[in-house]
Amino acid sequence: MRRRTVLGSVGGGITLGLAGCLTQDGENGETGSGSDADDSDESPTDDSTDTDDGTETDGSADDELSGTLQVVTYESMIDGENPAGPWLKDAFEDAYSEVELEWVQLPDQGINHYVNRADEGVEIEPDVYFGLNIDDLVTVDDNLEDGGLFRELDTGEIERSDRIRDGLDMGDPHGRVLAYDTGYISLVYDESEVDEPQTFEDLTEPAYEDALLAQNAQTSDPGQAFLLWTIDAFGEDGYLDYWADLRENGVRVLDDWTESYYGAYMEEDRPMVVSYSTDQVFAVAEGNDLTRHQVAFPNDQGYANPEGMAVFEDGDADLAYAFFEFVLSNEAQAEIAERNVQFPAVEEEYVDLDEEFDEYAHVPPEAVTVGYEELRGNVDEWVDDWAREFATH
Secondary structure, eight states: OOSOEEOHHHHTTOOOSOOOOOOOOTTTTOOOSOOOOOOOOSOOOOHHHHSSSOOOOSOTTTTTOOEEEEEEEOHHHHSSSSOHHHHHHHHHHHHSTTEEEEEEEOOTTTHHHHHHHHHTTOOOOOSEEEEEOHHHHHHHHHHSSTTOSBOOOOGGGOGGGGGBOTTOSTTOTTOOOEEEEEOEEEEEEOTTTSOOOOSTGGGGSGGGTTTEEEEOTTTOHHHHHHHHHHHHHHOTTTHHHHHHHHHHTTOEEESSHHHHIIIIITTTSOSEEEEETTHHHHHHHTTOOGGGOEEEOGGGEEEEOOEEEEEBTTSOHHHHHHHHHHHTSHHHHHHHHHHHTOEESBOGGGOOOOGGGTTTOOOOSEEEEOOHHHHTTTHHHHHHHHHHHHTTO
């Protein structure tokens, strides 16, 4: 496999104040670090007045569009404290007065639910999947006809698709997905108890004995991302040996991010947890002491995990494209970033975020990921091999 896919253009060029934490955790979409951004009842900013391309968001085409757009997404997008989903629904319906946006919560089986329905020839009711990761696309193509489940996008019909930053194409050779945000997995630690780890190898040293909390790669998105990060670092022939060293040094693996972060880390059971590079944004909003919210990038890296949106093969493409256009607008990108505590997918010039976040947003010196081609035919085996040895420890 290719050991490292570098997304340098994602990390190096960003000076935005609000960094990205993933809001999915496992198949159920459990919430990661949240945001206390102020609620807004205002309609989306008219991009025709604040961008160079003059594209309008005021629903100028709403007399041509009508109907219901069903969008399936994970729970924390539509439920919890100040989620982005309700704002997106209200603002999109304001822009397209004859269109109703209906959120559908992702079933417990996640993407596998729709893979199974497609395999059985059963109708898939939603039009759009909102929250795809690269590994979801791999799951689709490993189990269905290559390039299946979602339609190839005609990006010429989605003018704002050219705003998306380089490095966020998600590697899909079939062009089925557009990114709408991204985040970075990192380590969060208590500087009063442990020093910042400089490398992955540091985590196997006595100074970090019984220090690290991680998540189950079978049931947790950040858990799987951290596992893939170690595969990127040590290769498919060395990652299990590295995890054996972590186990020898007392790593504790819990089922999901919520259990590891709130149930253990915030209860001060341990001084370090696999989490998100935006942890301080969340901590400041909650009024927490930052001593316990330091962000570490071992090997000067963070693991990038963009989230994307796709149209089911039988979905309403016209309504979906209007929604994608809206999601990539200035204000929608800012609202998604602030409410979900993630990096916007678009170039910096198109997003106006509060400068106060600059101090607390952390971008890794090098953003890496294991890409689509490396994951194809491998990810399930890697996770299963890991789980047999480490998921119950």
